[in-house]
Amino acid sequence: MASSNPLAAEDERLPLILGFQPLADTTARKTAFAERGRGIYVYDTDGREYIEATASFYVASLGYQHEELIDAIERQYRELPFYVSALHRTSRSALELAEKLVQLVPMANAHMLFAATGSEANDFLIKLLRFGAVARGEPRRITVIGRHGSYHGGTLATASLTGGHHEEFGLPIDGFRHVAQPDHHGDRLPGESGAEYSARLGRELEALIAAEPANSIAAMFCEPVSFSAGMKPPPAEYFPTITRILDAHGIALVADEVITGCGRTGQLWGSQTFGLAPTHLTLAKGVTSGYFPLSAIAVGRELYADLERGSERFGTLAHAATYAAHPVGAAAALKTLEIIERDGLVAHGARMGEVLARGLGALRDHPLVGEVRACGLAGALDFLRRDVDDRPVNDDANAVLEGVYAALLARGVVARPTGRSLVIAPPLIIRADEVEEICRRVALALDDALAHA
Ligand SMILES: Cc1ncc(COP(=O)(O)O)c(C=O)c1O
Numbered sequence: 001m002a003s004s005n006p007l008a009a010e011d012e013r014l015p016l017i018l019g020f021q022p023l024a025d026t027t028a029r030k031t032a033f034a035e036r037g038r039g040i041y042v043y044d045t046d047g048r049e050y051i052e053a054t055a056s057f058y059v060a061s062l063g064y065q066h067e068e069l070i071d072a073i074e075r076q077y078r079e080l081p082f083y084v085s086a087l088h089r090t091s092r093s094a095l096e097l098a099e100k101l102v103q104l105v106p107m108a109n110a111h112m113l114f115a116a117t118g119s120e121a122n123d124f125l126i127k128l129l130r131f132g133a134v135a136r137g138e139p140r141r142i143t144v145i146g147r148h149g150s151y152h153g154g155t156l157a158t159a160s161l162t163g164g165h166h167e168e169f170g171l172p173i174d175g176f177r178h179v180a181q182p183d184h185h186g187d188r189l190p191g192e193s194g195a196e197y198s199a200r201l202g203r204e205l206e207a208l209i210a211a212e213p214a215n216s217i218a219a220m221f222c223e224p225v226s227f228s229a230g231m232k233p234p235p236a237e238y239f240p241t242i243t244r245i246l247d248a249h250g251i252a253l254v255a256d257e258v259i260t261g262c263g264r265t266g267q268l269w270g271s272q273t274f275g276l277a278p279t280h281l282t283l284a285k286g287v288t289s290g291y292f293p294l295s296a297i298a299v300g301r302e303l304y305a306d307l308e309r310g311s312e313r314f315g316t317l318a319h320a321a322t323y324a325a326h327p328v329g330a331a332a333a334l335k336t337l338e339i340i341e342r343d344g345l346v347a348h349g350a351r352m353g354e355v356l357a358r359g360l361g362a363l364r365d366h367p368l369v370g371e372v373r374a375c376g377l378a379g380a381l382d383f384l385r386r387d388v389d390d391r392p393v394n395d396d397a398n399a400v401l402e403g404v405y406a407a408l409l410a411r412g413v414v415a416r417p418t419g420r421s422l423v424i425a426p427p428l429i430i431r432a433d434e435v436e437e438i439c440r441r442v443a444l445a446l447d448d449a450l451a452h453a
Helices: 067-079 092-104 118-136 156-161 194-211 238-248 301-314 327-342 345-361 397-410 432-452
Strands: 034-038 041-044 049-052 111-115 143-147 176-179 217-222 252-256 280-283 295-299 371-374 379-382 416-418 421-424
Touching: 049 432, 067 327, 092 111, 092 295, 092 327, 111 118, 118 156, 118 217, 118 252, 118 280, 118 295, 118 301, 143 156, 156 176, 176 194, 194 238, 217 238, 238 252, 295 301, 327 345, 345 371, 345 379, 345 432, 397 416, 397 421, 397 432, 421 432
Parallel strands: 143 176, 143 217, 217 252, 252 280
Antiparallel strands: 034 041, 041 049, 111 295, 280 295, 371 379, 379 421, 416 421
């Protein structure tokens, strides 16, 4: 996206830091300035129109300028624009949202703790797991397992839980371990079935647990399908295998549904799509369509009992966050969930996902494409190709990805390049003709990239 910024010459560094890029790139010439949005479209300061084909990092589930949602937020601002939730006080909207979410999450008798971001939700849960372990008389059970390639947040603990970018930050801090991310297309041995591959990952997890001190692992965090790792739905055998092992060792399974929650995977929760029974669950992003930062932790029954016991023993649960359970965020989430339910947007998203899967599936035989994946309203093109003997053939998948991503951007579609894959996951309100338009432009971008390869 070319952009103009009256404050800066084209190549001058801007006075802000943008992550996940070299900082020297933060110039007006290389930075896109979004000015307004409507539906699935965003317009930059040069008036260029883009389809936000990832709902802007999988957040704006209702698209831009959803008037009904904006009205609900405005109403809450006029009624009670802020109130803290702690010390025997909260707001009516925070309680209503908790009541709503405990009905919706795929867990029995959950209690909700609110926060502002996905990072906070995961971080606070890690902290609660520690408090619960102390309260239970198992204070050494604090290690948490993540998976390579997964993203869980930007705080010290969640960046440690995240499966990458450790070295440059001197991470992980103590108490974090990592196992493989399911990547059957990229990592399978030639001819290795999904079941065999899952069994191999299960053995890796068992070996990790065996190498740790007994009863020292509290939880394993998994996104039902990891978007940061390239949206690779695991083989059907993967989660049953992992769950069996975790259960055998009394290790909690945490579903990080920050992206997969609220309808992305064709059901309300990714846990339902992949048959998970999470002990705890975190959610954020799409729950407010990004119109206000709000996240939540669904705390499982047993941990809640430990927390209550601990708070009795210590006289308090010494945890709060000023903006957690923000009444405006709660109002935004309540209205977003109401619209999703009332307008049947989970089923609609699933139907639009079928259109997306068909459109991207037609590109399976393109010379640059190694695999096409689909899950709910999400699709991915993987640029690692395999030969007739099922061996990976190209080591330039990342470079191909960069070329296709840039070509698609030039054609006015913002997708997400990650690992070897290009991920598409538009707002839930998208129409079939708009999905087809994305697929048409992806096909053109593949040809553009091939011509320049
Ligand atoms: C799966 C997952 N968990 C947690 C987070 C962190 O959320 P936030 O950026 O709101 O802190 C993200 C962010 O992309 C995510 O993808």
